[in-house]
Structures are given as C-alpha cells and as structure tokens.
Amino acid sequence: MNTIYEGPYYLYDMHLLDETVKEAQASALKHNCNLYYAIKANNENTILEVIRKKGMGVDCVTAEEINHALKNGWSNSEIVFAGSGKTIREIEYAFQSNIKCIHCESYEEWEVISQIRRRYPKSSTAVALRINPDLQVDTHEKISTGEKHHKFGMSFSTALQIISKDSSIIGFHVHVGSQVLDMEYFESLSLRMRELISHLPSTFQLRYLNLGGGLGIDYTQPERNSMPDFNGWMRAIRTHLPVEIIETISLEPGRSVVGQCGKLIGEVQYIKNLDFHPLAILDIGMTEILRPALYGARHKITVSNDQLISMKYTVSGPSCESSDTFGGDYDLPILSRGDLVTVHSCGAYASSMQLRYNLRRPIPSKYQYRKILTQLKKREKALVA
Numbered sequence: 001m002n003t004i005y006e007g008p009y010y011l012y013d014m015h016l017l018d019e020t021v022k023e024a025q026a027s028a029l030k031h032n033c034n035l036y037y038a039i040k041a042n043n044e045n046t047i048l049e050v051i052r053k054k055g056m057g058v059d060c061v062t063a064e065e066i067n068h069a070l071k072n073g074w075s076n077s078e079i080v081f082a083g084s085g086k087t088i089r090e091i092e093y094a095f096q097s098n099i100k101c102i103h104c105e106s107y108e109e110w111e112v113i114s115q116i117r118r119r120y121p122k123s124s125t126a127v128a129l130r131i132n133p134d135l136q137v138d139t140h141e142k143i144s145t146g147e148k149h150h151k152f153g154m155s156f157s158t159a160l161q162i163i164s165k166d167s168s169i170i171g172f173h174v175h176v177g178s179q180v181l182d183m184e185y186f187e188s189l190s191l192r193m194r195e196l197i198s199h200l201p202s203t204f205q206l207r208y209l210n211l212g213g214g215l216g217i218d219y220t221q222p223e224r225n226s227m228p229d230f231n232g233w234m235r236a237i238r239t240h241l242p243v244e245i246i247e248t249i250s251l252e253p254g255r256s257v258v259g260q261c262g263k264l265i266g267e268v269q270y271i272k273n274l275d276f277h278p279l280a281i282l283d284i285g286m287t288e289i290l291r292p293a294l295y296g297a298r299h300k301i302t303v304s305n306d307q308l309i310s311m312k313y314t315v316s317g318p319s320c321e322s323s324d325t326f327g328g329d330y331d332l333p334i335l336s337r338g339d340l341v342t343v344h345s346c347g348a349y350a351s352s353m354q355l356r357y358n359l360r361r362p363i364p365s366k367y368q369y370r371k372i373l374t375q376l377k378k379r380e381k382a383l384v385a
C-alpha cells in the first residue's frame with residue numbers, strides 16, 4: 001500500500017484477519033468449541049464485522065462493550081459478560097438486554113446479581129460462576145489472572161456454596177491469563193477443571209463451561225508465525241475434558257484473533273546520540289500502543305530505508321513519561337529523521353487501549369483488502385467465463 005505519510009496510523013491486513021478467523025472457527029468446529037471473541041482486544045467496527053460474519057460470539061467486560069456489540073450486529077444470545085467490578089447499572093443492562101450469560105466473579109457479586117435478577121423474571125440471561133483455579137502460567141505477571149491472589153473469580157468452595165443455594169446457575173467460567181504459548185498450561189487447566197467438575201453434586205447439571213482466552217501470538221517473528229496455534233490450543237483444552245464430559249466448551253480468544261493482523265505505522269522524529277547508545281524518538285508511543293510501557297512488552301520494529309549498515313537503537317515515544325519507550329537494543333538500519341517505522345503485532349490491545357494523555361489525538365486506521373479483492377476479482381472472472 002503506497003500512502004503518503006500524513007501522521008501515524010494503524011494498518012490492518014484484512015486478508016490475514018479473515019484467514020485467522022476462519023482457522024479459529026475451523027478448529028472450534030473440530031473440537032466442539034464455541035468461540036466468543038474478547039472485544040476488549042480490538043473494538044473497531046471494520047474488524048468486528050469480519051469476526052461477527054464468521055460466526056463468533058462476543059465476550060464483553062462493560063455495558064458499553066455490550067452496547068457496542070449489539071450495535072455491531074451481534075444478537076443478544078451471542079454475548080457473554082465478564083468483569084471484576086460490574087455495577088448495578090451494568091448488571092441491569094445485561095438482564096434487560098437478554099444476553100446469553102453473566103460470569104459472576106464472587107459471592108458478594110452473586111448476592112447483588114440475585115437481587116437484581118428478581119426484577120427481571122422474564123430475562124433469558126443466565127448466570128455462570130467464574131472460578132479462580134489457582135493455576136500459575138508462564139506469562140507476564142500483569143496479564144496472569146488465575147492465581148489465588150489475583151482479583152478474578154472465586155474459589156471452587158465458594159462456587160459450591162452458591163450452587164447449593166441457587167439452582168439456576170448454568171456452569172462455570174475461568175481465564176488463567178493472556179499471551180500463553182506453552183500448551184501444557186492449557187492441559188493443566190483442563191485437568192484442574194475436570195477435577196473440580198468431578199466434585200460437583202450429582203444434582204447439578206453442567207450446561208456451560210467457558211475456559212476463557214489466553215492463546216498467545218509470536219511477537220518476535222510475526223511474519224513467520226502469523227497464524228496462532230488454535231488447533232493445538234483446543235486440543236490441549238480437550239485433553240482432559242472430552243465431549244463425554246462436556247459436549248461444548250466455550251472459549252474467549254482475543255489477542256490470537258486480531259493480534260497479528262495489525263501494525264502501527266509512525267515516523268522517526270529525532271535521533272539523539274546519548275552517551276552509550278543512539279536514541280530514536282518516534283511520533284508514536286505509549287498512547288498508541290500501551291503494552292511496552294504497561295508491562296515491558298516487546299514488539300518487533302522494522303524500518304525500510306536504503307541504509308545497508310545497521311546499529312542498535314533505543315526506540316522511544318513522544319509522551320512526557322520515561323516509561324514511554326519500546327525498549328533498547330533494536331537492530332535497525334541507520335535511521336534518519338523522516339524514516340517510516342512499522343511496529344508489528346499491534347492488532348490486539350493497541351487501538352482499544354489508546355490514551356488521550358498529553359491530549360494526543362486518536363489516530364486513524366487503514367485497512368488493506370488487496371488480496372481479498374484480487375480473489376473476488378478472480379472469482380468474478382471465473383463466473384463470467
């Protein structure tokens with residue numbers, strides 16, 4: 001795509017998105033899974049259209065996300081709602097909207113949900129309990145969610161207490177963390193859930209089991225590994241939870257669906273020669289991709305100029321924070337002011353996390369359809385012939 005640079009933007013490869021959603025759905029079909037896309041990862045309308053049209057449901061964290069999903073064409077029965085601090089307004093909205101399921105996070109929240117539910121006897125919205133499985137996974141501590149000390153979910157004993165009082169509970173939800181690449185963790189989760197299920201009273205009918213998202217993507221070699229291992233993920237999930245135990249398993253992929261299809265394009269503003277290393281300051285940073293500043297995440301950065309010699313740079317953003325940096329040791333061709341820079345793997349948790357800090361302006365998105373259009377043209381030609 002040849003565009004004259006008019007400022008930073010997100011660039012989405014819609015062909016890759018299409019292929020990724022197809023791959024995820026094919027794996028889901030094979031392993032009897034239902035997918036609910038975690039809309040927090042990316043909530044842009046153009047992206048959502050592709051995901052919805054391919055038949056995924058949607059996982060929301062706020063009433064605003066539910067509303068956004070409804071406006072983007074999802075039907076109420078395709079929406080699930082998690083969130084560790086749901087307000088009364090949000091719970092009311094969920095019941096009023098007749099969404100599929102609320103994932104309740106604690107005993108205290110269950111009490112609030114139960115009170116509100118009495119006011120909506122005709123609502124078709126069900127309630128499931130989010131379990132904290134106390135499982136450690138190998139990911140950044142800031143995106144790990146399934147250990148005892150984390151704020152998410154309730155212990156299994158609390159869940160047992162609730163189901164002894166509330167026969168309407170349909171099942172369980174769990175999410176152990178994000179950017180998990182080692183399938184053994186999903187196998188352990190599968191085993192843990194099987195164990196817990198085996199302790200349910202015989203009167204309890206398990207109608208719903210949602211094991212969250214978390215499948216990671218390759219941030220170091222995004223072009224080589226642009227397709228996440230959906231099949232391996234679902235196979236691992238099914239290791240100890242075969243269809244004989246639970247017919248359908250729900251999952252909530254976010255990052256793995258959209259992460260690799262997006263890039264962030266910016267420009268080198270200044271090169272500063274600090275004592276030890278050169279520093280490239282860009283017109284993009286933590287306000288457009290928060291992950292590096294938030295938890296030291298590393299994104300691949302490339303530059304195409306005609307320089308043959310490369311050197312190590314620290315690459316930073318323009319915001320008034322020392323943490324606004326992509327990090328050091330980026331091996332890049334000798335940079336000059338005005339060079340265009342691509343930050344890879346920015347489809348997930350980038351545009352949806354944009355900040356207005358320093359009153360930075362939200363940046364636009366551009367969508368590349370080239371390959372899809374070529375295919376359509378080929379198909380049209382074939383039909384005419």
Ligand SMILES: Cc1ncc(COP(=O)(O)O)c(C=O)c1O
Nearest residue numbers: 038175178213214252253254255
């Ligand atoms: C409950 C829940 N489900 C799904 C997701 C999506 O996770 P990921 O983007 O890693 O697939 C998250 C991420 O935070 C989550 O908290």
